[in-house]
Amino acid sequence: MMKKKFARVMSMLLVSGMLFSVAACNSGKKGKVVKISEDDPYFSAKTVVLYQPESTSDQVSITNMVDLGDKFAVVMDIYLGSGIEMMYSGDVITKSVEIDGEMVDMEIINSPETTDIDNEDTDVAADQEGDEDVEEGTDEEIIDDGLSEEGTDEEIIDDGMSEEDFEDYYEDEYYEDDWSQYQKKILVFFDYDGNKLSEIDISDMMNDPNAYFTSMTKDGKGNLLLCFDQSEYTNNTYKSSLLLKTIDKDGNPVGEDITIENKENEYIYSAIMDGNGHIVAQKDGQNGSVLGVYDLTGKFLFDIKPEGDYPYIQGIYPINGELYVSIYSEKVGVYKVDFEAQKFGAKIDAPNLLFYTPVITDNGLFINKPSGVYSYDLTTGKEEQIMSWNDTDISITTASQSSMLPVSKDKILLSELYYYGPMSYYGGVPDLDAEIEPLTLTVLTREAKNPHAGKTIMTLGGLDIGYDDALAKQILEFNKVDEKYRIEIQDYSDRLDMSLVMSEDEDGYLKALNDLNQKIYLDIVNGDGPDILYSSYYSANMDRYVAKGLLVDFYDIAKDDADFAKEDFLPNILSAYEVNGKLYEMPTGFYMTGWVGPERLIGSRSGWTFEEFNQFVDGLSSDTVVFANRTQKDMLSSLLNASLGKFLDYDKSQANFSNEEFYGILELAKQLGTPLTQDELYSDENYVDEYALMSSGKLALQDAYVFSPMGVAESKSYFAEPVTFVGYPSEEKSGLMCSSSGTFSIVSTSGSQDGAWRFIKSMVGADYQDSYAKNGYGIPVRISSFEKQIELVKKQAEDMNNGEFYYGMGSYELTDEDIEFYREIVANATVRGQIDEQILGIINEEAPAFFSGQKTAQDVAAILDNRVKTILSERS
Numbered sequence: 001m002m003k004k005k006f007a008r009v010m011s012m013l014l015v016s017g018m019l020f021s022v023a024a025c026n027s028g029k030k031g032k033v034v035k036i037s038e039d040d041p042y043f044s045a046k047t048v049v050l051y052q053p054e055s056t057s058d059q060v061s062i063t064n065m066v067d068l069g070d071k072f073a074v075v076m077d078i079y080l081g082s083g084i085e086m087m088y089s090g091d092v093i094t095k096s097v098e099i100d101g102e103m104v105d106m107e108i109i110n111s112p113e114t115t116d117i118d119n120e121d122t123d124v125a126a127d128q129e130g131d132e133d134v135e136e137g138t139d140e141e142i143i144d145d146g147l148s149e150e151g152t153d154e155e156i157i158d159d160g161m162s163e164e165d166f167e168d169y170y171e172d173e174y175y176e177d178d179w180s181q182y183q184k185k186i187l188v189f190f191d192y193d194g195n196k197l198s199e200i201d202i203s204d205m206m207n208d209p210n211a212y213f214t215s216m217t218k219d220g221k222g223n224l225l226l227c228f229d230q231s232e233y234t235n236n237t238y239k240s241s242l243l244l245k246t247i248d249k250d251g252n253p254v255g256e257d258i259t260i261e262n263k264e265n266e267y268i269y270s271a272i273m274d275g276n277g278h279i280v281a282q283k284d285g286q287n288g289s290v291l292g293v294y295d296l297t298g299k300f301l302f303d304i305k306p307e308g309d310y311p312y313i314q315g316i317y318p319i320n321g322e323l324y325v326s327i328y329s330e331k332v333g334v335y336k337v338d339f340e341a342q343k344f345g346a347k348i349d350a351p352n353l354l355f356y357t358p359v360i361t362d363n364g365l366f367i368n369k370p371s372g373v374y375s376y377d378l379t380t381g382k383e384e385q386i387m388s389w390n391d392t393d394i395s396i397t398t399a400s401q402s403s404m405l406p407v408s409k410d411k412i413l414l415s416e417l418y419y420y421g422p423m424s425y426y427g428g429v430p431d432l433d434a435e436i437e438p439l440t441l442t443v444l445t446r447e448a449k450n451p452h453a454g455k456t457i458m459t460l461g462g463l464d465i466g467y468d469d470a471l472a473k474q475i476l477e478f479n480k481v482d483e484k485y486r487i488e489i490q491d492y493s494d495r496l497d498m499s500l501v502m503s504e505d506e507d508g509y510l511k512a513l514n515d516l517n518q519k520i521y522l523d524i525v526n527g528d529g530p531d532i533l534y535s536s537y538y539s540a541n542m543d544r545y546v547a548k549g550l551l552v553d554f555y556d557i558a559k560d561d562a563d564f565a566k567e568d569f570l571p572n573i574l575s576a577y578e579v580n581g582k583l584y585e586m587p588t589g590f591y592m593t594g595w596v597g598p599e600r601l602i603g604s605r606s607g608w609t610f611e612e613f614n615q616f617v618d619g620l621s622s623d624t625v626v627f628a629n630r631t632q633k634d635m636l637s638s639l640l641n642a643s644l645g646k647f648l649d650y651d652k653s654q655a656n657f658s659n660e661e662f663y664g665i666l667e668l669a670k671q672l673g674t675p676l677t678q679d680e681l682y683s684d685e686n687y688v689d690e691y692a693l694m695s696s697g698k699l700a701l702q703d704a705y706v707f708s709p710m711g712v713a714e715s716k717s718y719f720a721e722p723v724t725f726v727g728y729p730s731e732e733k734s735g736l737m738c739s740s741s742g743t744f745s746i747v748s749t750s751g752s753q754d755g756a757w758r759f760i761k762s763m764v765g766a767d768y769q770d771s772y773a774k775n776g777y778g779i780p781v782r783i784s785s786f787e788k789q790i791e792l793v794k795k796q797a798e799d800m801n802n803g804e805f806y807y808g809m810g811s812y813e814l815t816d817e818d819i820e821f822y823r824e825i826v827a828n829a830t831v832r833g834q835i836d837e838q839i840l841g842i843i844n845e846e847a848p849a850f851f852s853g854q855k856t857a858q859d860v861a862a863i864l865d866n867r868v869k870t871i872l873s874e875r876s
Contacts, residue, residue: 048440070249217270223248240266278294280323326353365377390489460759461520461529535742569781591705594728598721607733631677
C-alpha cells in the first residue's frame with residue numbers, strides 16, 4: 001500500500017505541485033531595485049559531448065555516475081537504431097528500408113518477436129514499385145493494410161504464409177540473430193573537465209546471454225563494483241543470481257568475481273561493499289524489499305526486513321563508515337543500519353532524502369533541488385546551499401533534472417540523463433528531420449567576477465518551475481538578449497513540509513501546499529513578493545489577489561504597445577481569464593478538462609446544470625456505472641470544479657454553503673463515490689477495469705483531458721463509439737473547463753513592470769506560440785498558432801500509418817469531423833479552472849462526517865460557513 005501511496009504522492013509532486021503553483025518572494029517593496037554586482041556568485045558553463053548518437057532512432061541514457069576522487073565514471077545504456085526509423089504505433093510498426101537506393105515504408109506486426117528488425121534480415125524484391133504486389137516465390141513477409149479481401153479486419157500475410165507459420169518463423173529467426181550489436185552498455189572514464197580518458201564495453205564482461213548489467217557502486221576502497229543479474233524463468237517461477245565484478249579506477253580487474261544466489265522470486269537490484277567486511281544488497285521479492293547482508297565471498301549472513309506489509313527500500317547510503325537506508329512502509333523514513341543487532345535503528349529526520357536522490361562523494365552527501373545544489377548533513381538534518389541555479393546561464397530544467405556531481409564548491413558537473421530522439425507528448429508533432437543532439441556534460445566553474453554586473457534583477461516566482469522546459473528556455477533567451485534585466489527564479493517547492501507530505505494523512509500533500517500558498521500570499525500582501533507570478537496547469541485562486549489590488553491589468557499595460565493586439569488571441573480564452581473586463585492573468589497555453597462519455601447516453605450537449613446532471617444519472621440503466629474508481633472526496637472535488645467560487649465572496653470575506661445547491665452536491669458525491677479510502681480503492685480486489693467497462697458500453701463518464709485534436713479521436717477509441725465532451729455541472733451550463741498550462745501575472749508592487757511585460761509578451765509571441773504548438777505542451781492561445789497546431793497534427797496523422805493510429809481500445813483515425821469537433825469544444829471553453837485548495841481542503845475535512853451519516857448536510861454546511869469565513873477574514 002505504501003508503495004502505491006508513494007507513487008501517487010510522487011505523481012502529485014511532479015504534477016500537482018505544478019497545478020497549484022503561484023508565487024515566491026524576494027523582489028522587495030514597491031519601487032525597490034536590486035542590481036547585480038561583480039562580487040555576486042557566478043558559474044561559467046562549458047558543454048562537453050559525452051556521446052553523439054548516429055541517428056534520431058538511437059536511444060542513449062546515463063544509468064550511473066560515480067565520483068572516483070580524481071575523475072568520474074559513467075555507465076551509458078545505448079540502443080543503436082542503425083538507420084532504421086521505426087515509428088511505434090501500437091500493433092503495427094512502420095519500418096523504413098532501403099530499396100534500390102530509396103527508402104520504402106513497410107508495415108510489420110509489432111510483437112515481442114518483431115520489435116527490432118535489421119535491414120539485412122529482410123529480403124525485399126528489388127523491382128517493386130508503389131503498391132504492386134510482391135512477386136510470388138519470394139521469402140519476404142509484408143503485411144497489407146490489415147483488411148482481408150472480404151473487408152474484415154483479419155491480418156493477411158501477402159506471401160501466403162499462415163499466421164501460425166509466420167509466428168513460428170520469427171520465433172526461430174529472431175532469437176538466432178545477435179541483437180547485442182544494436183544494444184550495449186559502456187563504462188566511460190572522464191576527468192573533471194569532461195575529457196574522455198578511457199572506455200570499457202561492459203557487455204564484453206558477460207558470456208551469459210541471460211545476464212545484464214544492473215548498477216555500479218563503489219567497494220569502499222576506491223574501486224568500482226559492477227553488478228550483473230543472471231536470470232532464469234521456468235514454470236512461472238523466477239530464479240536469479242547476482243554477479244559482482246570489481247575493477248580499479250583504470251578499469252583493471254580486482255580480485256575474484258563474487259556470485260550471490262537469490263531465493264526463488266527474489267531479485268537484487270543493487271549491492272555495495274560497506275568497507276567493513278559486508279556486501280549489502282537491496283533485495284525485492286513478492287513481499288516487498290529486504291536488506292540482504294553477505295560476507296565478502298557472497299555467503300549469506302542475514303536479512304533485515306523493514307516493518308510493514310509491503311515495504312520498499314529506495315536507496316542505500318554509505319556515509320562516514322555508517323550505512324543508512326531510505327524506506328517506504330508504514331514507517332516512512334531514513335534509518336541507520338545496526339549490523340550488530342541485525343536491525344534498523346531509530347528513524348532519522350531526513351525527509352529530503354525521500355524525494356531527492358542523494359549524491360555521495362568523498363566530500364559528503366549532496367542533493368540537487370529546484371533552486372540549486374545543497375550539501376546535506378544526515379546527523380543534523382541541516383542543508384547548506386553550494387550554488388543557486390540563478391548563478392549560471394543554463395536552463396533550470398537542465399540543471400535540476402540532470403545527474404549532478406559536485407567536485408568542490410567551485411566546480412560542479414551536470415550530466416544529461418538521456419537522449420530518446422524526437423518524441424511526442426499530448427499530440428505534439430515529432431520532427432523526424434530534427435538535428436541529432438548529443439548527450440552532453442556541463443562543467444560549471446566559479447568565476448571571480450559576475451559578467452552580468454549592472455543588470456537589474458527581476459524575480460519570477462512559482463512552484464516547480466524547473467519542470468517547465470519551455471519556460472526555462474525562454475527565461476534563458478530573455479536573459480541573453482535583454483540589456484536591462486536579468487530574470488532570477490524563486491521556486492518555493494523547496495519549502496514544502498515533507499513530513500506532512502509523507503504522513504498517513506492522504507491529504508497531507510495538499511495541506512502542505514495550502515500552508516505554503518498561504519505564506520506566499522501573505523508575502524505578496526506585505527510587498528515582499530516577486531515581480532512576476534507564475535502558475536502552471538490549474539491557476540491557484542487569484543480572486544483574493546485581485547480583490548487586494550495586487551496585480552496589474554494587462555489590457556492597461558499593453559494599451560499603447562503596437563506589438564500586442566487582443567484580436568490575435570482566442571477571444572473566449574482571454575474572456576475566461578478576465579475579471580470585470582480586466583485581464584490580471586496572461587495564459588500562454590491551456591488544455592481542457594471535464595467529462596466524456598458515449599453520445600448515445602449524454603446526447604449532444606456541451607454542458608449541464610446540476611438538475612440536468614441528476615436527471616442524466618437517474619435515467620441510466622442499473623448495469624451502467626456512472627464513474628469508476630472514485631472516492632466520495634474525489635467525486636466532491638470534481639463536482640466543485642466549476643462551482644466552488646459560487647459559494648465564496650472574497651470581497652466581503654463571506655462563505656455561503658448553507659443552501660440547497662450545496663446540499664445536493666454533497667448528496668451526489670456520496671451517491672456516486674465509494675466510501676473506500678484511496679489505498680483501499682487502489683487495491684487489487686477493489687480497483688475496477690475502466691477499459692473493460694468502456695469496451696462493453698457500461699461506463700457512462702470518464703475524466704476528459706484534451707490537449708489537441710488527438711484527444712477527440714482517442715476518446716472515441718476508448719469508448720469504441722461516438723462520444724460527447726461535457727463540462728462539469730454548473731448554473732451556467734459551461735462547456736469543458738479551460739485549465740491553464742501556464743499563466744503569468746505582474747505584481748503591482750514591482751518596480752520592473754516594463755521588463756516583466758516585455759518577458760510575458762515574448763511568451764505569447766508568434767515564435768514561442770508556434771513552438772508551443774509543435775512541441776505539444778498544450779493548446780496555444782494565439783489564433784495563428786492554434787491553427788498551426790491543427791495543421792501539424794493533421795500532417796502527423798497523414799504521415800503515420802496512412803492516418804491510422806493504434807491506441808486505447810484499438811485503431812482509430814483522425815477525421816475532419818474530429819477536427820471540427822475539437823474546434824467546437826475549444827470555442828465552448830468559457831470557464832477557467834480555479835480552485836481554492838485551502839478551502840477545498842477544509843471541505844474535504846468536514847464532508848466525510850456527512851458521507852458516514854454522522855452529520856446532516858445542513859450541519860456540515862454550517863461548519864463550513866464558519867470555518868471558511870474565518871479563513872477569508874484572516875487573509876484580508
